[in-house]
Amino acid sequence: MSSALQHIQSLPTWLIGRVASRGRSLVGDAIAAEGLKLMHHAVLAATAEYGPVAQADLGRRLAIDPKDMVGMLNHLQQAGLVLRTPDPADRRKNAVTVTPKGTAVLARCGRLAASANAELLSPLSPDEQRQLMALLTRVHEAPSHPRSSARADSTAPSTH
Numbered sequence: 001m002s003s004a005l006q007h008i009q010s011l012p013t014w015l016i017g018r019v020a021s022r023g024r025s026l027v028g029d030a031i032a033a034e035g036l037k038l039m040h041h042a043v044l045a046a047t048a049e050y051g052p053v054a055q056a057d058l059g060r061r062l063a064i065d066p067k068d069m070v071g072m073l074n075h076l077q078q079a080g081l082v083l084r085t086p087d088p089a090d091r092r093k094n095a096v097t098v099t100p101k102g103t104a105v106l107a108r109c110g111r112l113a114a115s116a117n118a119e120l121l122s123p124l125s126p127d128e129q130r131q132l133m134a135l136l137t138r139v140h141e142a143p144s145h146p147r148s149s150a151r152a153d154s155t156a157p158s159t160h
Contacts, residue, residue, distance in 0.1 A: 019120070026116035031109045035079060039064070041109050043072050044098065047082055048106055052095040054087060081105055 008014055028038050036044070046062055047053060053061075059069040073096060076082040081102030087093040098106070121129045 023120045027113045030112040030116040034105050047096050048098045052097045055094040
């Protein structure tokens with residue numbers, strides 16, 4: 001007989017969450033060598049991709065609270081990785097850009113993160129790694145359905 005705990009631990013959501021937690025830990029430890037946390041790395045990467053970008057837009061794109069974004073940008077600016085300047089189109093806004101030092105740190109973090117992910121997936125063969133990535137991508141890109149309609153469907157009386 002299966003216990004409730006065994007049932008929970010056999011769910012894809014539990015397993016994916018545990019693997020993701022281990023992956024975040026490995027990547028976080030790796031990029032700490034560059035003085036960054038995971039969210040600093042994400043903000044730096046988004047700034048490099050979208051910059052120059054308004055500070056508020058950057059926060060919206062990454063779903064980061066404006067107060068938290070200020071703290072992260074303060075850290076990145078003090079480290080010389082980004083620069084905030086008044087937006088020429090609207091001086092009430094700050095435009096954020098990556099500095100040359102930030103570009104170099106981002107490249108090193110990319111290599112460190114790739115190495116950490118290789119460690120995470122090392123129990124799998126290269127073919128299994130590609131298959132896992134394809135399956136995870138497919139699940140991630142699948143259209144999501146509102147949970148409320150799924151619950152309504154499951155509680156509706158059967159018609160057959």
